Amino acid sequence: xxxxxxxxxxxxxxxxxxxxxxxxxxxxxxxxxxxxxxxxxxxxxxxxxxxxxxxxxxxxxxxxxxxxxxxxxxxxxxxxxxxxxxxxxxxxxxxxxxxxxxxxxxxxxxxxxxxxxxxxxxxxxxxxxxxxxxxxxxxxxxxxxxxxxxxxxxxxxxxxxxxxxxxxxxxxxxxxxxxxxxxxxxxxxxxxxxxxxxxxxxxxxxxxxxxxxxxxxxxxxxxxxxxxxxxxxxxxxxxxxxxxxxxxxxxxxxxxxxxxxxxxxxxxxxxxxxxxxxxxxxxxxxxxxxxxxxxxxxxxxxxxxxxxxxxxxxxxxxxxxxxxxxxxxxxxxxxxxxxxxxx
Amino acid sequence: xxxxxxxxxxxxxxxxxxxxxxxxxxxxxxxxxxxxxxxxxxxxxxxxxxxxxxxxxxxxxxxxxxxxxxxxxxxxxxxxxxxxxxxxxxxxxxxxxxxxxxxxxxxxxxxxxxxxxxxxxxxxxxxxxxxxxxxxxxxxxxxxxxxxxxxxxxxxxxxxxxxxxxxxxxxxxxxxxxxxxxxxxxxxxxxxxxxxxxxxxxxxxxxxxxxxxxxxxxxxxxxxxxxxxxxxxxxxxxxxxxxxxxxxxxxxxxxxxxxxxxxxxx
Ligand SMILES: Nc1ncnc2c1ncn2[C@@H]1O[C@H](COP(=O)(O)OP(=O)(O)OP(=O)(O)O)[C@@H](O)[C@H]1O
Ligand SMILES: [Mg+2]
Numbered sequence: 001x002x003x004x005x006x007x008x009x010x011x012x013x014x015x016x017x018x019x020x021x022x023x024x025x026x027x028x029x030x031x032x033x034x035x036x037x038x039x040x041x042x043x044x045x046x047x048x049x050x051x052x053x054x055x056x057x058x059x060x061x062x063x064x065x066x067x068x069x070x071x072x073x074x075x076x077x078x079x080x081x082x083x084x085x086x087x088x089x090x091x092x093x094x095x096x097x098x099x100x101x102x103x104x105x106x107x108x109x110x111x112x113x114x115x116x117x118x119x120x121x122x123x124x125x126x127x128x129x130x131x132x133x134x135x136x137x138x139x140x141x142x143x144x145x146x147x148x149x150x151x152x153x154x155x156x157x158x159x160x161x162x163x164x165x166x167x168x169x170x171x172x173x174x175x176x177x178x179x180x181x182x183x184x185x186x187x188x189x190x191x192x193x194x195x196x197x198x199x200x201x202x203x204x205x206x207x208x209x210x211x212x213x214x215x216x217x218x219x220x221x222x223x224x225x226x227x228x229x230x231x232x233x234x235x236x237x238x239x240x241x242x243x244x245x246x247x248x249x250x251x252x253x254x255x256x257x258x259x260x261x262x263x264x265x266x267x268x269x270x271x272x273x274x275x276x277x278x279x280x281x282x283x284x285x286x287x288x289x290x291x292x293x294x295x296x297x298x299x300x301x302x303x304x305x306x307x308x309x310x311x312x313x314x315x316x317x318x319x320x321x322x323x324x325x326x327x328x329x330x331x332x333x334x335x336x337x338x339x340x341x342x343x
Numbered sequence: 344x345x346x347x348x349x350x351x352x353x354x355x356x357x358x359x360x361x362x363x364x365x366x367x368x369x370x371x372x373x374x375x376x377x378x379x380x381x382x383x384x385x386x387x388x389x390x391x392x393x394x395x396x397x398x399x400x401x402x403x404x405x406x407x408x409x410x411x412x413x414x415x416x417x418x419x420x421x422x423x424x425x426x427x428x429x430x431x432x433x434x435x436x437x438x439x440x441x442x443x444x445x446x447x448x449x450x451x452x453x454x455x456x457x458x459x460x461x462x463x464x465x466x467x468x469x470x471x472x473x474x475x476x477x478x479x480x481x482x483x484x485x486x487x488x489x490x491x492x493x494x495x496x497x498x499x500x501x502x503x504x505x506x507x508x509x510x511x512x513x514x515x516x517x518x519x520x521x522x523x524x525x526x527x528x529x530x531x532x533x534x535x536x537x538x539x540x541x542x543x544x545x546x547x548x549x550x551x552x553x554x555x556x557x558x559x560x561x562x563x564x565x566x567x568x569x570x571x572x573x574x575x576x577x578x579x580x581x582x583x584x585x586x587x588x589x590x591x592x593x594x595x596x597x598x599x600x601x602x603x604x605x606x607x608x609x
Contacts, residue, residue, distance in 0.1 A: 068450050069449070069450065070446060070449055070450055083352070088354065090353075090354055090355060090356070090452060091352045091353075091354055091452075093450060093451060093452035094352050094353075094452040095352065096450065098446070098447070098450040100443065100446050100447075102443050102446075103443050104443040104444055104445075104446040104447035104450075105443070105444055105447070106371065106375075106442070106444040107442065107444075108374070108375045108378045108379060109371070109374055109375070109378070113374060117367065117370075117371050118447065118451070120363075120367045120370075121364055121367055121368070121448075121451055121453050121457070122451065122452070122453075123360065149378065165447065
């Protein structure tokens with residue numbers, strides 16, 4: 001375990017100067033007249049997890065399918081470990097594993113038969129294919145169900161088998177399109193562990209997700225994609241700080257106090273405070289944390305009782321909303337602090 | 344894992360790998376047949392119904408009695424049944440291609456032809472079942488092929504080989520069509536006149552001259568004649584050569600077309 005962690009760390013350091021696993025330049029895909037992907041640039045260093053984050057219909061799947069040689073780009077180029085995805089597709093396919101958004105395993109066969117089939121297609125001997133299949137089934141907790149047809153599998157089991165199938169050839173690059181959509185929290189955590197294990201062993205992972213905490217937890221870098229364009233790129237921290245400062249969250253004993261508290265908070269912080277919809281909380285941006293005690297003192301002096309208090313860094317959710325412009329709540333200025341929006 | 348030599352990645356799939364991948368895919372096809380035996384409905388029921396039906400309906404009119412009609416009609420029904428079964432190959436391929444697993448096949452470093460060839464090879468089992476059943480029903484009804492067991496087997500093999508070759512046409516339709524039903528539609532439209540405007544059920548000399556002209560150039564007529572000569576008389580005729588040549592030409596045209604269209608879909 002110790003050595004593994006060390007290995008992981010050295011991997012991460014090595015990753016700084018590592019070669020590019022994925023290099024996309026101005027990728028375009030048209031469906032009819034609709035530009036599903038509209039000039040996407042990506043650079044993913046080998047040995048890292050890269051997150052593609054975007055709402056429904058942003059073009060994540062389309063981008064992944066082009067990189068995985070499943071769709072032909074209408075414009076731009078992409079290289080996987082230096083090989084062109086169009087001209088050298090056959091080579092690229094030897095370096096990638098693809099777990100699509102929708103299960104790509106054979107429903108009529110059993111789990112074992114599926115893995116054996118893909119193993120044999122990848123050139124393993126019958127024996128090696130069986131051993132690899134057994135090992136992966138074990139690793140993904142599917143050993144008991146291995147002889148059942150997939151028709152009877154739950155969504156989570158199918159998903160895990162799907163990922164297992166992508167790992168047979170131990171490809172150095174794995175595409176995971178929404179790997180945890182539809183999984184329960186426990187299975188989701190398992191999937192995260194699996195992804196971390198993969199990276200620890202040196203695999204590069206490109207994952208798409210709509211779960212912002214997932215990208216936050218797993219990815220070293222994130223590209224936020226919306227309407228076929230990369231609108232921001234950077235580490236999770238860079239993205240978060242791009243939205244600006246922390247915010248103060250206050251919950252009050254008595255909802256009737258909120259309007260009065262709001263005036264006090266706004267006066268003390270010199271910024272606008274927003275009451276939450278259920279009317280017991282207040283949220284206010286904090287640009288200068290040294291003013292926080294003033295707020296509390298003023299509230300106490302007014303006889304307003306606080307039941308909960310917290311200072312939060314911006315979540316990736318807020319980043320997302322700010323950047324995509326589909327604002328759900330009012331956000332602060334400073335959108336372009338550290339990252340360069342490319343729209 | 345990461346130490347894999349990235350610069351020794353070969354650019355193409357070798358011929359032996361192509362063959363073994365196709366056979367692996369064929370094995371998948373067989374597993375599927377075993378899981379969903381109802382897919383064999385057409386090749387089990389049709390030979391039995393058609394043989395009984397055609398023999399008793401046309402037998403008296405064409406040959407005086409059903410018994411005498413058997414040597415004429417069994418080869419005809421055999422060819423029609425097996426060729427019709429090859430249409431289903433295209434239909435099932437279309438259905439199969441719409442499934443998620445084909446995405447994985449496309450993303451694997453395997454020969455592009457393997458998923459297609461595998462499906463078509465697996466389906467020869469269907470042709471074999473249809474052949475055995477047609478012969479068996481005929482035998483039960485009193486057909487005694489004079490060519491002997493060896494020539495009957497040869498006749499059966501000839502039909503299966505030709506059906507395999509022909510199935511590339513329907514595989515091609517399967518690849519280009521948008522839905523399985525349209526594959527069925529187009530294929531039947533081609534197949535219906537081909538099988539009925541042939542020597543399958545009635546002697547050609549009973550037809551009008553203009554129709555005879557078509558029937559005589561219909562490749563299926565040659566195949567049926569070849570089967571009759573083999574099974575009933577133990578004769579190896581030029582019809583065999585014509586049938587096989589036709590099969591090879593069809594395959595040389597449609598296999599590359601089907602694969603090319605399949606790749607274009609990617
Ligand atoms: N085969 C197709 N034909 C036509 N339009 C398509 C096709 N595939 C995707 N699109 C369109 O392209 C756009 C991008 O789709 P894509 O599937 O890449 O989005 P996504 O980011 O993966 O979304 P989701 O989170 O819902 O999976 C969408 O507007 C979608 O309707
Ligand atoms: Mg998607």
